[in-house]
Amino acid sequence: xxxxxxxxxxxxxxxxxxxxxxxxxxxxxxxxxxxxxxxxxxxxxxxxxxxxxxxxxxxxxxxxxxxxxxxxxxxxxxxxxxxxxxxxxxxxxxxxxxxxxxxxxxxxxxxxxxxxxxxxxxxxxxxxxxxxxxxxxxxxxxxxxxxxxxxxxxxxxxxxxxxxxxxxxxxxxxxxxxxxxxxxxxxxxxxxxxxx
Numbered sequence: 556x557x558x559x560x561x562x563x564x565x566x567x568x569x570x571x572x573x574x575x576x577x578x579x580x581x582x583x584x585x586x587x588x589x590x591x592x593x594x595x596x597x598x599x600x601x602x603x604x605x606x607x608x609x610x611x612x613x614x615x616x617x618x619x620x621x622x623x624x625x626x627x628x629x630x631x632x633x634x635x636x637x638x639x640x641x642x643x644x645x646x647x648x649x650x651x652x653x654x655x656x657x658x659x660x661x662x663x664x665x666x667x668x669x670x671x672x673x674x675x676x677x678x679x680x681x682x683x684x685x686x687x688x689x690x691x692x693x694x695x696x697x698x699x700x701x702x703x704x705x706x707x708x709x710x711x712x713x714x715x716x717x718x719x720x721x722x723x724x725x726x727x728x729x730x731x732x733x734x735x736x737x738x739x740x741x742x743x744x745x746x747x748x749x750x751x
Contacts, residue, residue, distance in 0.1 A: 558642075558643035558644040558645045559585070559586040559587065559588055559637075559642075559643070559644050559645065560580070560585050560586070560587050560588070560644065560645050560646065560647075560648070560739070560741075561587075561588045561590070561637055561644055561646070561647035561648070561672050561676070562576065562577065562580070562587055562588070562589050562590070562647070562648050562649075562650065563589075563590040563591070563592070563647065563648070563649045563650075563656075563669040563672065563673075564589075564590070564591045564592065564595040564599070564649075564650065564651070565592045565594065565595050565649060565651060565652055565653040565655075565656045565669065566592055566593075566594025566595045566597065566598050566653050566655075567598070567651035567652060567653040567654075567687075567688040567689060568598060568602065568651065568688055569602075569650070569651035569686070569688040569713050570595070570598050570599045570602045570603050570651070571602065571603065571724075571728050572650050572651055572686060572688075572713055572728060572731055572732060572735075573595075573599075573617070573650050573651065574603060574617055574618060575725075575728050575729065575732045575745075576648065576650055576732050576735060576736075577589065577614050577617055577618050577622070577625065578618045578620075579732065579736070579743065579745060580622075580625065581614065581618055581620065581621075581622035581624075581625060583741070584624070585624065585645075585741070586624050586625075586626070587614075587622075587624060587625040587626070588625075588626050588628055588635070588636075588637045588644075588672075589612055589614055589625050589626065589627050589628065590612070590627075590628045590629075590630050590668050590669050590672065591607055591609050591612040591627070591630065592609065592630050592656075592667065592669060593609045593630065594653070595607075595609070596608070596609045599617070603617075605617055609629065609630055610629040610631065611627060611629065612627035612628070612629075613627055614627060628668055629668070630667045630668045630669055631667060631668065632668055633668060633671060635668055635672075637668070637672045637675070638668060638671045638672060638675065639675065640675045640678060640679045644676065644681060645681065645682070645739065646676060646681045646682030646683060646684070646739055647672055647673055647676040647681070647682070647683050647684070648684045648686070648735055648739065649669065649673065649683075649684070649685050649686060650684075650686040650713075650735060651686050651687070651688035651713060652685040652686050652687050652688070653688075653689070654687065654689050654692075654695075654696045654699070656669060656670065656673075656685075657685055657687060657696070657699045657700065657703060658695070658699045660673045660674065660677075660683075660685070660699075660703055660708070661698075661699040661700075661702040661703050661706075673685075673708075677703075677706050677707050677708060680707060682709065682738065682739060683703070683707065683708040683709065684708070684709045684711050684735055684738050684739060685700075685703060685708055685709065685710055685711065686711050686712070686713050686731070686735060687700065687710060687711075687712050687713070688712070688713040709738055711731075711734060711735060711738060713731050714731070715727035715728070715730040715731050716730050718749060719746070719747035719748065719749060720747060721747065726746075726747070729745045729746045729747075730746045730747075732745050732746070733745040733746025734746070
């Protein structure tokens with residue numbers, strides 16, 4: 556696959572999934588565009604004790620090491636190159652994905668750069684992975700998931716498996732992150748695999 560990868564973080568619980576994914580991507584040669592919603596910065600501070608500026612998100616603060624190939628974008632910046640289908644990307648990951656963001660994508664309502672980038676990803680036929688982290692799910696949530704899936708997106712709930720001997724919280728996080736990377740066809744050995 557050619558092009559850059561877009562990673563967005565929204566305000567659902569589960570910031571650790573985004574942190575682990577960004578940490579992995581920082582060790583690759585992929586160019587990444589990183590968007591963080593304002594609500595996500597509150598959750599990241601609560602869950603990880605890290606302060607992120609939503610207008611100028613710095614991945615170094617999230618992962619604790621330099622990541623020069625990861626470019627942060629303000630979620631208010633509709634002029635960003637990733638807001639256009641003419642900018643080639645290999646797809647987009649929203650991790651975690653709030654049900655509000657999911658609803659905006661399902662409705663085609665581009666309220667911010669995250670929604671717009673997801674809209675562009677779908678219209679260009681590129682992979683969109685929404686890591687929904689909510690429970691229980693209402694009928695509205697389920698209908699929005701179905702609409703996004705029918706439009707070409709992947710709904711990948713943050714549901715770790717337990718069949719490969721996961722013993723720690725990190726193992727469970729890695730299981731979900733490994734599934735995300737697999738769905739984007741990014742080679743990885745993040746998770747323990749069945750039968751290995």
